[in-house]
Amino acid sequence: MSAKPVILVVDDEKNTREGLARALRSDYTVMEAENGLRALEWLETHHADVVLSDLRMPGMDGMTLLTRLLSRDPRPILILLTAYGSIETAVEAMKRGAYDFLAKPVNLDRLELLLERALAEGRLGEENRRLKAQLEEKYGFENIIGASPAMQEVFDIIRQVAPTRTTVLIQGESGTGKELVARALHQCSPRAPGPFIPVHCAALAPTLLESELFGHEKGAFTGATERRRGRFELADGGTLFLDEISEIDASLQVKILRVLEERQFERVGGTQPVNVDVRLVAATNRDLKQMVADGSFREDLFYRLYVVNLALPPLRDRDGDIVLLAQHYLQALAAEHGRAVSGFTPEAMEALSAHAWPGNVRELRNVIERMVVLSNGGKLTVRDLPQTLRTRSGQPDMTSRAGRRLRDAERHMIEEALGRHKGNRTQAAADLGISRRTLHRKLNEYGLRETRET
Ligand SMILES: Nc1ncnc2c1ncn2[C@@H]1O[C@H](COP(=O)(O)OP(=O)(O)OP(=O)(O)O)[C@@H](O)[C@H]1O
Ligand SMILES: [Mg+2]
Structure with missing residues (x-):
């Protein structure tokens, strides 16, 4: 790397800006802006690797700046500087995509470590992003919106397996976009000109489902007044999407396994084998592996479907x-x-x-x-x-990488606040903008109990 990384310092206090600029100047190119709006203006025509922003500023605050930065490509790394009392907001900011936050007054050693780490992580991601950018619209893929690393991984898998004939099993909670992904797999495949045929396996009784899938011959059962082609035949040359695959009964499981293995089947009431060229994509919101363990889903079929496992993360x-x-x-x-x-x-x-x-x-x-x-x-x-969203429910997920960073930063802020107030918890809690009870809970959580109680 020849050019120095560019850091944009956003703070309404001139002293803070200049202090940071002085401290960072030897390793970075430092630019300054006095609020979020000015920062965005500058970013219209310039590039910054890192935006180091205060939370509370007149004009446009750090939170709004964060929201605007999220839609930028490439997206600078955002580190927030928070005064005591804005810990909750800082937590929110991290959940929304800020890289980290630091308490003011800024500890310069900590800041420098943080910058090094952030830039190293950013560089790794950059290569991937550049390649991806050629293939997709800004933050989506085939109508699937997702800029998160978790969704970028999903897009990678789609891109890799779509061109093949491989069976794909899509697993994910209800509403995570399983059907959308199934359609994307079809659209990005050489079969795209062919049909995409969805079947909702839970919607039909087993016998109906069987004739729906495989079709039937005239007279196969009461009401079968003429021969009918099933979904497997209709999907010939295209993709068959079996949604809620966990809901098919044991005898149908055997029949589907056979189509996958032999690529042929008979219509209900028929004896002539029908040959089809179908790519199968299946989806479920249940834990199919667990169902295999319970004996409610055939293991051999599971492994036929599981060739590629595409797990959609919850939102x-x-x-x-x-x-x-x-x-x-x-x-x-x-x-x-x-x-x-x-x-x-x-x-x-x-x-x-x-x-x-x-x-x-x-x-x-x-x-x-x-x-x-x-x-x-x-x-x-x-x-x-809606009422359910007005009460706060979301605790940050402390098991993710961002969550761990958040824990570290929070713990650090608490230690600093206690230090400032010589262990006085009431004052430290007030300073942090949290209740004394919350502080007490967090001290226990972080094993900081030895601090003097005053
Ligand atoms: N990443 C996404 N971007 C844009 N729209 C999405 C995304 N994921 C899901 N949707 C939309 O959300 C709705 C639910 O998606 P979909 O029907 O694919 O979910 P599902 O996983 O099949 O749910 P279920 O298990 O309940 O059938 C649809 O309107 C879909 O277009
Ligand atoms: Mg669905």
């Missing part, structure tokens, strides 16, 4: 995607319903980001549609949110 594990999806759906649905809704207030977006979304993307879409339809225009606020 709550997709860092930053809630913001992207919310903005996408707001625009699309406002246009669809003819509403002049222009965006979300930062608080509303914060509440959306904090929600656990058990119904995943489908739930998010429904919530936004409801908000758009009921809104009187302008920005959607916390008051437009």
